[in-house]
Amino acid sequence: MQKSWKRLAIDTATKYVYLSLVLNDKEVDSVYEEGLNNHSVTIIPHLVRMLERQQWKLTDINEVIVGVGPGSYTGVRIAVTIAKMIGYLNNIKINRISSIALIASSVSSGTVLSCIDARRGNAFLGLFENTKTKLTRKTQDSLINIESYLTDLEVKPIVTYEGRPNIEKIIHSDLLEVVSDPTALIPNYMQITEAERNKCLR
Amino acid sequence: MIVMGVETSCDETSVSLVEDGKRVLANEVLSQIDIHKEYGGVVPEIASREHVKGIVFVFDQAMKKANINYKDIDLIAVTAGPGLIGSLLIGINAAKVISLNYGIPIIGIQHIAGHIYANNIEHDMEFPLLALVVSGGHTELVLMESHYDFQKLGETQDDAVGEAYDKVARILGLPYPGGPQVDKLAQQGKDTFSFPRPMLDSGDFNFSFSGLKSKVINTYHNLNQRKATISTPDFCRSFQEAVTDVLVKKTNDAMNLHNVKQVIVAGGVAANQGLREKMRQTITDVPVYFPSIKYCTDNAAMIAVAGYFKYKKEQKADDYLLNGFSRLELK
Numbered sequence: 001m002q003k004s005w006k007r008l009a010i011d012t013a014t015k016y017v018y019l020s021l022v023l024n025d026k027e028v029d030s031v032y033e034e035g036l037n038n039h040s041v042t043i044i045p046h047l048v049r050m051l052e053r054q055q056w057k058l059t060d061i062n063e064v065i066v067g068v069g070p071g072s073y074t075g076v077r078i079a080v081t082i083a084k085m086i087g088y089l090n091n092i093k094i095n096r097i098s099s100i101a102l103i104a105s106s107v108s109s110g111t112v113l114s115c116i117d118a119r120r121g122n123a124f125l126g127l128f129e130n131t132k133t134k135l136t137r138k139t140q141d142s143l144i145n146i147e148s149y150l151t152d153l154e155v156k157p158i159v160t161y162e163g164r165p166n167i168e169k170i171i172h173s174d175l176l177e178v179v180s181d182p183t184a185l186i187p188n189y190m191q192i193t194e195a196e197r198n199k200c201l202r
Numbered sequence: 203m204i205v206m207g208v209e210t211s212c213d214e215t216s217v218s219l220v221e222d223g224k225r226v227l228a229n230e231v232l233s234q235i236d237i238h239k240e241y242g243g244v245v246p247e248i249a250s251r252e253h254v255k256g257i258v259f260v261f262d263q264a265m266k267k268a269n270i271n272y273k274d275i276d277l278i279a280v281t282a283g284p285g286l287i288g289s290l291l292i293g294i295n296a297a298k299v300i301s302l303n304y305g306i307p308i309i310g311i312q313h314i315a316g317h318i319y320a321n322n323i324e325h326d327m328e329f330p331l332l333a334l335v336v337s338g339g340h341t342e343l344v345l346m347e348s349h350y351d352f353q354k355l356g357e358t359q360d361d362a363v364g365e366a367y368d369k370v371a372r373i374l375g376l377p378y379p380g381g382p383q384v385d386k387l388a389q390q391g392k393d394t395f396s397f398p399r400p401m402l403d404s405g406d407f408n409f410s411f412s413g414l415k416s417k418v419i420n421t422y423h424n425l426n427q428r429k430a431t432i433s434t435p436d437f438c439r440s441f442q443e444a445v446t447d448v449l450v451k452k453t454n455d456a457m458n459l460h461n462v463k464q465v466i467v468a469g470g471v472a473a474n475q476g477l478r479e480k481m482r483q484t485i486t487d488v489p490v491y492f493p494s495i496k497y498c499t500d501n502a503a504m505i506a507v508a509g510y511f512k513y514k515k516e517q518k519a520d521d522y523l524l525n526g527f528s529r530l531e532l533k
Contacts, residue, residue, distance in 0.1 A: 085296050199241070
């Protein structure tokens with residue numbers, strides 16, 4: 001790693017827009033703001049202001065960490081599109097991360113059930129073990145009915161749907177996945193579209 | 203001045219590089235037609251997913267084709283609407299990243315303005331001009347007295363002409379996209395059904411295709427119920443004659459009233475051979491221009507051209523609050 005390694009973390013898979021600038025494993029700036037279905041409008045202005053505050057240029061970034069969902073809201077595509085473009089234009093590494101893991105990192109310690117609402121009582125969720133410095137995954141992300149999932153659990157976890165991610169914890173976890181071909185990066189939709197489902201049923 | 207165009211309003215991911223609003227250095231189009239064909243029309247969620255998947259590839263292809271560096275680009279023009287919102291936002295955010303990365307100004311373009319400006323690639327626009335905009339979402343007559351000055355003379359009161367074509371194609375069991383299929387079959391048929399010419403003599407420049415569409419569909423079902431033999435080419439020709447009679451007469455009337463120097467036809471339905479022939483046969487006083495087929499359908503070259511003229515006129519770019527809109531007026 002170079003002497004001064006700059007990372008940008010970005011996630012728009014939930015109703016919150018999240019951006020973080022990290023210098024040598026230390027977060028130096030971040031935005032975690034509830035959006036009004038307008039991530040697409042606010043995210044680049046937020047990024048511009050953060051870069052200005054740190055006196056960085058977008059081309060100074062050495063690595064991008066992007067939340068890829070799960071989910072299929074329009075928002076999930078915004079961060080992925082931006083990350084892909086930054087990675088491609090500057091030929092830098094992209095790491096993908098579950099947006100559920102990002103939420104889980106916000107809890108300081110304990111067993112965390114991190115969720116993204118998927119409507120009709122369902123959630124995209126994953127179980128994580130959290131310490132002050134370490135985040136480990138206990139289950140893969142899945143789409144499931146939240147109530148029945150909780151009923152089946154022996155130990156009741158801390159359930160969370162939101163929280164400012166702890167990017168330093170994420171960086172030190174083994175949850176980041178290197179994207180070998182940024183061109184091919186897509187969100188983790190986890191579900192086929194309704195049209196595809198209906199076609200299968202025909 | 204080199205303008206990069208970005209167009210993702212529907213089911214084509216397209217990036218272009220155009221010099222001085224005229225010389226196309228690259229115009230890459232990644233079409234999703236084969237994907238949506240299976241569903242009989244564009245599925246918005248699938249369209250958005252395909253845009254994300256293909257966007258970087260299309261930028262890269264366009265840059266390689268144009269053989270320039272990003273630093274050579276003077277302006278980025280991106281479709282801001284109307285269109286499918288999830289699709290629009292992919293192109294807009296990708297364009298914003300390029301703008302920020304290289305400090306290039308960015309400008310949002312109304313999609314129909316793009317279709318009109320597609321004409322400038324092959325024929326210099328001379329004012330005043332009359333533009334007939336015909337596509338799956340639009341049917342309107344626009345008068346332009348100078349660059350980036352749009353005065354709407356009339357528009358459809360219900361269905362767009364391309365929409366009517368697609369519905370007629372669907373009842374005839376023709377594959378998506380249906381418009382070109384109807385046009386192709388119409389070339390082999392005769393106008394035997396005498397369908398109505400809606401609003402032909404309404405005295406204004408508005409259109410209506412919903413009634414004609416219903417009449418065509420009802421006629422088809424009635425004949426089918428009676429187990430009558432239907433000549434598909436004759437059926438297509440009869441529908442096409444009704445549509446093009448109205449489009450051409452209204453365009454001709456508007457041309458005579460406004461004393462224009464040229465008539466241009468824009469949008470996907472500008473590729474229709476029946477419309478092209480009738481327009482050229484009827485309007486002989488001034489030149490009638492149609493873009494090449496590749497510039498009739500959605501493409502980013504037209505967005506770059508429109509961006510060039512908009513920026514030249516207004517001398518200002520948009521900021522990063524630039525948003526996409528599913529509905530956006532031409533102005």
